[in-house]
Amino acid sequence: MSNMDEDLARRLTDLRRARNWSLDELSERTGISRATLSRIERGDTSPTAVVLGQLAQAFGLSMAELFGFGAPTLDVRVARADQPVWKDPATGFMRRSVSPVTNGFRGSVIEGELPAGETISYSVPPLPDLEHHLVLLEGALVMTIGDERHELEPGDCLRFRLNAANAYHAPGPDTARYLLTVITP
Numbered sequence: 001m002s003n004m005d006e007d008l009a010r011r012l013t014d015l016r017r018a019r020n021w022s023l024d025e026l027s028e029r030t031g032i033s034r035a036t037l038s039r040i041e042r043g044d045t046s047p048t049a050v051v052l053g054q055l056a057q058a059f060g061l062s063m064a065e066l067f068g069f070g071a072p073t074l075d076v077r078v079a080r081a082d083q084p085v086w087k088d089p090a091t092g093f094m095r096r097s098v099s100p101v102t103n104g105f106r107g108s109v110i111e112g113e114l115p116a117g118e119t120i121s122y123s124v125p126p127l128p129d130l131e132h133h134l135v136l137l138e139g140a141l142v143m144t145i146g147d148e149r150h151e152l153e154p155g156d157c158l159r160f161r162l163n164a165a166n167a168y169h170a171p172g173p174d175t176a177r178y179l180l181t182v183i184t185p
Helices: 003-018 023-030 034-042 049-059
Strands: 085-087 094-099 107-114 119-122 130-138 141-145 148-152 157-162 166-169 176-183
Touching (some): 003 034, 023 034, 023 049, 049 119
Antiparallel strands (some): 085 094, 094 107, 119 166, 130 176, 141 148, 141 166
16 A cells, blocks of 8 residues: 555544544445445555545545645645655546645645546535636546536636536546646635
């Protein structure tokens, strides 16, 4: 298991315990089985992006805040080597926290790489009204937000407030690589 997975396992355990929730209660709030939650917290398995979305929603955090552990407080420069990277074991989706959530800033910048043919779907946003600015750098990306479908090409920017189910799909033939800026209300 990577350091990022170990940190994430500790973070999820700490968030649950801070709320005095049992694994059973977290399971009820997320729809994720108690056994799966236990394996994630022990570090026996890495959660998928969809599972992390469900956990973020239950904890009332944005995904960036869920990944916000260990971030520098007000450093001006975040070297690439210091940017946490997480990989979804189910899809191969890679998430790099380019500019993590920190004290004093409401925004974060994420670099995402979604392999060709893969889709990540979130049934509910982790927090209502999160402002997003997505710039596609390479490949093709189809974003579905509620009932709206957006086909993006390199250089396109999609700006939206997230208040509905959403999905990221890389139709191929290449990996979709993008930057996503998320601003918490």
